[in-house]
Amino acid sequence: MRYGLIACGLPDLPEREQRAVLERARATVLLKAFAGGGAEARKLEDQLFALRAGDELVVQDLSAFLRETDSLIRLLGDLMEIGVVVILASEDGSCTELSGSGATALLRALRGLANIPTRSEQPGRRRFSVFQIDYARRLYDEGRSLRFIGMIFQASPDEIWKVVNR
Template identity: 35%
Template sequence: MRYGVVRESPSLPPPAVQRRLLDGAACDVVLQEGQPTPEAQRRLARLLFGLKPGDEVLVHSLDVFQRSTGELAQLIRNFLEVGVSLRIVGDRAEGEALKPEQNVLKVLSLLAEHESRRPSRTPPGAGSRFNSGSRNALSKYQVDYARKLYREGASLRSIGLLFQVSPNEVWAAIGDQA
């Protein structure tokens, strides 16, 4: 089965252009994703990791997946190990195909293994994506509420889950005044 993936992104052409190219490439199913959200990423990941041998994924470019180079290597390695072909359509309907061949699989396996062994590439002190450059990841009101919860016996983990930050970020925000 041929799956096409269309995504909205500043680095990609408009979705209508992507869809026209994928329709021209005779996709059986075209998945159109809006702006990238965590839920949309999970849905797409479930689909991509559930493909069967002989399936083919068509995309305008690798930007559609919105993953790091290492994550792309792991995804493509999974495709090739399962027997799924990846075709990058670009600006022409015939595109470039990446089929499960031994040398490609070996290179991608090495890259994916290397990436999985690497520690996080987040620079020290950068915090999570919720930090956005501010000193505290939580607002003043969230910090006050987190302190109250901590004094009442809530764990840093449960407070972190409530505010969607790590326990370390909770501790950094409430600190000694808990």
């Protein structure tokens, strides 16, 4: 399915313009990102977590995610890891997919700008507290996905599996 993401409240990206670009890019379901936190932000997080391999997420600009650079890098990495294709759509109707080696190079460049270590550069295995382990296991028992739990603890699904599978 092809989703579109509209950032609400950005003065340099009017919603009407974003909607027109996303419709030209044939986005069938439009999601809205709101500045700040609150229920709207949590709703968008839930919608993004529900994306599956093969889904496409169209944005006019990466600023539509309304995230700081480090958070944006993590989100894009997670989306690409599960097989979601992120597409940048321009006003003239052309689309550029963020996938493959081009996307990897972009994420590497953004990490360099934000001075964020890659997962392979991060020191050692993550240690979870007893309370985090208990909470992760309860979420898993309730049927939550490893990816969803991993987003809460900022850990990979493999790391979460090692925690809940003991």
